[in-house]
Amino acid sequence: MKLNNTPSKLSSVPQLRKVAKLGDAAGAAVQAVLKPAKALGFPYRKPSVPKGQTVPETPSKLGADFETDWARKAPAKAVRAIVTNGPVRAVIKLLANPEINGLDRLADLERLDKTPALIFAPNHHSHLDTGVMIVAVPEPWRSKLVVAAAADYFFDTKVKGTLAALTLNAFPIDREVTGRKSSDELRRLLDTGWSLVIYPEGGRSPDGWGQDFKGGAAYLANRTGAPVVPVFIDGTGSIYGKGMKKPKPGKSKVVFGSPLYPIEGESTRRFNARIEAAVTALGDEALTDYWTSKQRAAAGTNPKLTGPEYNGWRRQWALAEHRKLGKAGQRRRQKRRWPDLG
Amino acid sequence: MPRPGFVLEVDRSTPSILFWRGENFSLEKLPAGRSRVIYPPEPLDAIKDIDGAIRHALLNPIDQDPLPALLFPGMKLTIAFDDVSLPLPKMERPDNRQRVIEAVLDLVAEAGVDDVHLIAALGLHRRMHEYELRHALGDRIYDAFHSRGMLYQHDAEDHDNLAVIGTTDHGEVLEINKRAAESDLVIYVNINSVSMDGGWKSITTGLASYRCLSFHHNPETLENTRSLMGHRHHSALHTSVWRLGKVLKDHGPKIFQIETTLNTDMFPKPFEFINKREWEWTAKDRATFLGTTKALNRTPIKLARKIFHGMEGPHQMTSVQAGETEAVHKLTLEHVYKQQLVEVQGQTDILTMGIPFVSPYNPDGVMNPVLVMCMGLGYLFNMYRNKPLVREGGVIIMTHPTYRDFNPVHHPSYIDFFEQVLTDTTSPAEMSRKWEKQYAEDEWYKHLYRTGNAYHGVHPFYAWYWGAHGLQHAGKVIIVGGDAPTVRRLGFTPASTMDDAFEIASDVVGRNATITHLHVPALLVADVQ
Amino acid sequence: MSRLVFSRKPAKFAMARIAGAIMPGAGAHVGPLALQSDESLPLPTPDWVRLRPRLSGICGSDLSLIDGSASAYFDPLVSYPFTPGHEVVANVLGADGKPGKRVVVVPVLSCVTRGVSPVCPACATGQINLCERVAFGHFEPGLQTGFCADTGGGWSNEMLAHPSQLVHVPDDLTDEAAVLIEPTACAVHAAARYTGEQTVIIGAGTLGLLTLASITATRDAQRKAPIIVTARYAEQKRLAKELGADIVCTTDELPRHVRSASKSLVFGEQLTCGAPHVIDCVGSSDSLQQALQVVAPGGEVQVVGMPSNVSLELTSLWHRETAIRGCYAYTHADFTTAIDVVRRHDLGRLVSATYSLKDYTDAIAHAAASGRRGAVKIAFDMRGN
Structure with a gap:
């Protein structure tokens, strides 16, 4: 019954028609240029292939081989600084409102004259995690942060890959086995002072519980000597977990742990287990408190991030209980939506 | 390589010297030919791997079993820690206390100890605000322990929770926090900013009752404390405290003392000029000094205070030692002196000192007139070993605005002390006789101390007694730039400029008196030969 | 003439x-x-x-x-x-x-x-x-x-x-x-209500000083608790001391002095205890309000200075059953x-x-x-x- 609006709506119709007419005219003009080209044929068009001949495939530049070096050059850095400090920060604040804890555990490294490159190893529940990490990682690491991203997901097309590289400084890696080329490249990045975010789980959680850690971060640390910072992110799974169509804004929490150093002679597997234990303890700290987590860590009884052993509805049931402890449990109650009766 | 401290003889080419003036600074020209300036040693290098050093100290203590060997499941463990009066200014996070206590808790968790209490050993100081506890201990410890009632602050007036340990051969009764007294192990975590602190003083004052403190916090003891910062046997206070320590050792709980020292890198950028020698100021330092002082002159005092008290010092740990109290403290003192000791030849007629915006008793508060006295005569005057820098009957000149301003939340009894007691007498002995009991037993002060954030009712007396030796020793005390009626109320002489002050001083010490300036900030202890 | x-x-x-x-x-x-x-x-x-x-x-x-x-x-x-x-x-x-x-x-x-x-x-x-x-x-x-x-x-x-x-x-x-x-007769009339309990005299003008003088001259033997006088100027303070006040302070110091002398606690601005007898020799809104702030429960504020049109918050008068009583002439x-x-x-x-x-x-x-x-x-x- 919004009578006041009707005149303006009516008046906009002729304008729309004008625009449509203009569009038609433009289309006609383009057609006028293209038509002669079509008529002209090769070399104005793609050549046809003679029978029996095959065109050799050009090597794919997509996936793990996506070229991202340009994204770490000055112009891209400048663009990214604007994007991450502006829109990314705003969107993350709006969707996930992260509370950041444990930065004091990085204070000693921060104070050094030459801060070392770090490998951040967070658990992974959501695409938001990368944004949250970009916001949460403190300077001086934030401005030199590379995110290892699944090659098959982020770098499957040129546009997606370019955008990921530009805005998130994403670097393509294989989920399962880190190829020699990727790993050499990552080592080179660490050696030149770039810090990494690597999700040791290899991908987002499929069911809300964590997955076993794969050895990527431990392997790199073992090879480069870079310290691994275990990180626990709570809450993003229920904001925008895998399979959700649209995000449900809520709160999240990021807890940084003390840097872990590879010990002389320690195998990647054992170091990986240490990282997983550290993230598990941080998870306990985030959901309960520091002292509970410490005590359980000493007794080896921190609740596993991978959830209970059993399957089916009981696993889902346990997840709900688990989530109640964390930031997701504090979610603001959604405003009740009544149908608009005008 | 940090340079040691030294004594500068002032000549005509010496630039003006930096003085604190509360929430500001001034440059003062000292007379050539008869003045000298004592510069503190430069900040020592901090430990590289602090957390590693702490862990090493816990696992390899001095004259004591390693900490894990002292821990067992089912035990009662109390961790006591120094309060907000240390360090000054507050240090960047993480604080020493957080680092040490987290390292201790690692071992405690491994040993399966559940009954752990954390107690702020504040004696009769004010209770710490939540943000101060969070700063000292870190958010993790605060969040985990406070909500469970396992982190709290000592209450010297909670008679149900105090226990008598024993009595010294001098009749001093050792009465401390009951929880600590009944623990299987007490771990004390300290920050040893000045040589006066630490050792047995940690527990016998920090966890003590008013009754227990009154045996040594009194005018007689403090007048006979002839070296608060120097040799222990010159200090009646420390002699008494060590007697109490013996009782604690013989009859009290087992103690594991952890002491830490800091370097004197106290001021963050861009205030490094405060710690520098004036002739080494760069153009940038000079610009900062000019900009800062001129801006502060126009800044409302409340804002200036907020700026200064908000400062976090970059000072870092230079040593950590753990184990048996006396052995640990001996080593701690070596580290403190290594940072602070400067050898000085002979006493002086006039001692000058700039009084800063903060003393141990007003972190995040107002440096009220009583604390100006305490800071000047109680602390800075006492920064000596062997004999005082100023000769007996000499003159002490301080610079401070000495405004008549109090923080009513932190210092309610100080206001009444200033209005009631100081109008009656400035003599420590007399005020102790006539007024101390009334203040110590006042229900309202007790209430504010126990539930608010107020210093105990008797605390202004202690602050005043702290200067008892200085008061008795000095022939005259002059405050430059102070509010005249307030300065007179303190029993001191106001002067508007340093030259006036020297002029006034000449009535006492003559025209050609020697002058020595104690160049604080940075801490220093003058080893007077 | x-x-x-x-x-x-x-x-x-x-x-x-x-x-x-x-x-x-x-x-x-x-x-x-x-x-x-x-x-x-x-x-x-x-x-x-x-x-x-x-x-x-x-x-x-x-x-x-x-x-x-x-x-x-x-x-x-x-x-x-x-x-x-x-x-x-x-x-x-x-x-x-x-x-x-x-x-x-x-x-x-x-x-x-x-x-x-x-x-x-x-x-x-x-x-x-x-x-x-x-x-x-x-x-x-x-x-x-x-x-x-x-x-x-x-x-x-x-x-x-x-x-x-x-x-x-x-x-x-x-x-x-x-x-x-x-004027002294006026003060003598006021002093007649002195009980020897803690007494506050607000104001050390002529009336305040004379009231003090009348109390100390005629009823000093009864004095069991301090007499507190507020004075603004140095000469007034000196005279008040001379005429026998135990405590002389400024107006803003008064609540603190009364509090510590009466061993009182405080809620808000109000003393829980206070002086049983307050003699207001000023008669302004401020002085009367302060008198009510420092008077003991059941106590009396005696108005000796002439008030005119004042405005007062009287909840404490009701709550603590205090009285305001005039005192005119002789x-x-x-x-x-x-x-x-x-x-x-x-x-x-x-x-x-x-x-x-x-x-x-x-x-x-x-x-x-x-x-x-x-x-x-x-x-x-x-x-x-």
Whole structure:
């Protein structure tokens, strides 16, 4: 019954028609240029292939081989600084409102004259995690942060890959086995002072519980000597977990742990287990408190991030209980939506 | 390589010297030919791997079993820690206390100890605000322990929770926090900013009752404390405290003392000029000094205070030692002196000192007139070993605005002390006789101390007694730039400029008196030969 | 005879009010007070006598009239034009016009002076300050000499008095001491309620100091707890100490002193305990509010300084069952005691300066700023002419 609006709506119709007419005219003009080209044929068009001949495939530049070096050059850095400090920060604040804890555990490294490159190893529940990490990682690491991203997901097309590289400084890696080329490249990045975010789980959680850690971060640390910072992110799974169509804004929490150093002679597997234990303890700290987590860590009884052993509805049931402890449990109650009766 | 401290003889080419003036600074020209300036040693290098050093100290203590060997499941463990009066200014996070206590808790968790209490050993100081506890201990410890009632602050007036340990051969009764007294192990975590602190003083004052403190916090003891910062046997206070320590050792709980020292890198950028020698100021330092002082002159005092008290010092740990109290403290003192000791030849007629915006008793508060006295005569005057820098009957000149301003939340009894007691007498002995009991037993002060954030009712007396030796020793005390009626109320002489002050001083010490300036900030202890 | 006359001139009264608000005492310049030469006043009845004032003090109530700030309450109790001055030491003039014995005047115009017979119940018991006939009888209304058109007042060469108003001044007292007998009688009247418990006197102007002096002179043996006096100026503080106050402090220090002396706790601004007896010698909203802040539950605030239109938060009065009680003037007996008090404390020294009538603007300016200028009592001196 919004009578006041009707005149303006009516008046906009002729304008729309004008625009449509203009569009038609433009289309006609383009057609006028293209038509002669079509008529002209090769070399104005793609050549046809003679029978029996095959065109050799050009090597794919997509996936793990996506070229991202340009994204770490000055112009891209400048663009990214604007994007991450502006829109990314705003969107993350709006969707996930992260509370950041444990930065004091990085204070000693921060104070050094030459801060070392770090490998951040967070658990992974959501695409938001990368944004949250970009916001949460403190300077001086934030401005030199590379995110290892699944090659098959982020770098499957040129546009997606370019955008990921530009805005998130994403670097393509294989989920399962880190190829020699990727790993050499990552080592080179660490050696030149770039810090990494690597999700040791290899991908987002499929069911809300964590997955076993794969050895990527431990392997790199073992090879480069870079310290691994275990990180626990709570809450993003229920904001925008895998399979959700649209995000449900809520709160999240990021807890940084003390840097872990590879010990002389320690195998990647054992170091990986240490990282997983550290993230598990941080998870306990985030959901309960520091002292509970410490005590359980000493007794080896921190609740596993991978959830209970059993399957089916009981696993889902346990997840709900688990989530109640964390930031997701504090979610603001959604405003009740009544149908608009005008 | 940090340079040691030294004594500068002032000549005509010496630039003006930096003085604190509360929430500001001034440059003062000292007379050539008869003045000298004592510069503190430069900040020592901090430990590289602090957390590693702490862990090493816990696992390899001095004259004591390693900490894990002292821990067992089912035990009662109390961790006591120094309060907000240390360090000054507050240090960047993480604080020493957080680092040490987290390292201790690692071992405690491994040993399966559940009954752990954390107690702020504040004696009769004010209770710490939540943000101060969070700063000292870190958010993790605060969040985990406070909500469970396992982190709290000592209450010297909670008679149900105090226990008598024993009595010294001098009749001093050792009465401390009951929880600590009944623990299987007490771990004390300290920050040893000045040589006066630490050792047995940690527990016998920090966890003590008013009754227990009154045996040594009194005018007689403090007048006979002839070296608060120097040799222990010159200090009646420390002699008494060590007697109490013996009782604690013989009859009290087992103690594991952890002491830490800091370097004197106290001021963050861009205030490094405060710690520098004036002739080494760069153009940038000079610009900062000019900009800062001129801006502060126009800044409302409340804002200036907020700026200064908000400062976090970059000072870092230079040593950590753990184990048996006396052995640990001996080593701690070596580290403190290594940072602070400067050898000085002979006493002086006039001692000058700039009084800063903060003393141990007003972190995040107002440096009220009583604390100006305490800071000047109680602390800075006492920064000596062997004999005082100023000769007996000499003159002490301080610079401070000495405004008549109090923080009513932190210092309610100080206001009444200033209005009631100081109008009656400035003599420590007399005020102790006539007024101390009334203040110590006042229900309202007790209430504010126990539930608010107020210093105990008797605390202004202690602050005043702290200067008892200085008061008795000095022939005259002059405050430059102070509010005249307030300065007179303190029993001191106001002067508007340093030259006036020297002029006034000449009535006492003559025209050609020697002058020595104690160049604080940075801490220093003058080893007077 | 020459006298200062205060007449009913509304325009001048309004100007005085404005001037007085800007600077206390300035009402004398622009207001309805003027020096005049007049015929002698007729005697209301033959038993009245003529007096020749020697000294006449300037009182706070006089100042509030001059500055136009007095309450409209008094309007029906005052008759114009009148000569102010009720603190008077004077000589009685004989029939021959020669000055005779030295007296002070009890200014209250009670039933006896008005020829009202039989006297009202209050006067019958000697409480002439509570007389019910002050606006009636066979001359113009006037609550006291100095506010009545028919009697004249002390700020003149000649005034009238009823013999019942006269109190003989002993020869050992100076005129300065004698001029303080009337205000001291007021103070003696207030001091009668002193119990020896903790007592606060707010204000160390003339009234505050005299109240203190009356208490310490007459009831010192009863003192069980400290007497706390608030004073603003150094000279007031010195005198208060000298007259026997245990604690002298400024107004903003008062709650803290009362708190610690009464071992009180505090909620909000209110002391939980406090002083059982508070004597307010100022009478402003601020002073009364503070009196209620520091008075003990069930205690009494005695209003000695004249209040006019004040605004007060009275919840604490209700909650703590405290009382506000007025204290006006004196009886004949109070005058007798006052003479002793004046003698005991040598109160003549409180007369800080005297002026001749023609310098009345200076005199009033001095009186209005007496505390700041280190003075206590300012008086007119008519002995010269």
